[in-house]
Amino acid sequence: MATTENTFYEGQVLWAQIDANRHLRHSAYADFCAQARSNMLKSIGLSLTDFAKNQIGPILFREELIYYKEIHLDEYIRVEVEMNKYNTVNSRFSFRHTIYKENGVKAAEVNVDGAWLDLKTRKLVAVPTDWQSYLDRIPTSEDYVQIDE
Template identity: 65%
Template structure:
């Protein structure tokens, strides 16, 4: 569980819903920050990517709730790539959110691609950056496709 942790932090009041647990959209926020940290740590910071007018876009986000997370809980978020298309740079990532006691509380899976911010069309990462993608953390069930 400790492997591939890219976000750690305390749950704050603004992230809590009327039922006194983590609100649904806060899960997505935690995972987005973990993904951003993971990309930065491997050499593909969102700032660097934006310099060439590229940004990530998500097509699908699936959240599976397992256990509640409450105010002041400390959480850790792991990120691994589960699928990557080397032809069109589409990607899938799986995030797991854990409380500090080790309890897995949620699994969030996202599918996306890279978008040319000016043209507003899907694009690929530059060839020289593919070597960085190779070093992103991969899941045990990682799949690489070329179609």
């Protein structure tokens, strides 16, 4: 399976991830993408432990799944992650996940919009300023938009 520098998850589809129609269940797509985002953050130097120390967590406002091809039991998939929008003022973000079948065919696209949540106050928060160098390492899409106002 061909991987790219933006591939942050590769794995086999398990029996527990299959639905009654004998293909990957809808919620498994979200699970694969969440793991890919977590792997991506860790790869740039921000592990979930770092988020916990700062009592910050990601929160999603929207998750959109676009299906292209079915994924079946025992297939191997890979998930690419790219940030396609970031607001530097309020730390809101958008990520595009592209899921590929083992033969390289695009199976799905998952788009999410979110922000960072202060786990104490339960309010949106900007990430610590010293994290900016980490955020600059997140892969961005060709249509990436940064909002600075």
